[in-house]
Amino acid sequence: MTALATILCRYMLEQTVGDSATRKSYAMNSLEADIDYFMTEINELFASLQPKGLNIRILKKRLDALGSNINLFSAFDPSWVALKAFHDWLGRNFLSSYDAAILYTEHDFRRPGKKQWYSNEIRISVSA
Structure with missing residues (x-):
């Protein structure tokens, strides 16, 4: 698994069935779900600022995972x-x-x- 970034390898360990491409796809989906949760929590925090006149919302444009560690x-x-x-x-x-x-x-x-x-x-x- 040295061809993938460390973070993807961790997520690939969660999936024990399927070939490498299937496990990588699962890993990306799982990573993206975790990041979406993280962003939801940040947006909840920012929502508390709305009564003070600040409307801040974080949106994800895209997620890139490196193919290997740098x-x-x-x-x-x-x-x-x-x-x-x-x-x-x-x-x-x-x-x-x-x-x-x-x-x-x-x-x-x-x-x-x-x-x-x-x-x-x-x-x-x-x-x-």
């Missing part, structure tokens, strides 16, 4: 290295017309100047 950085690099790689990937793949792009990673990042580790961070990159 190890452009070591586990000991600060998170800005991964964020730069993510930003560069967005630019190379003509994904510059977005309001926000979310990166979910299986890597543990260390904040610059801090000794604590933060795992599975979700980072948002906002388009200019």
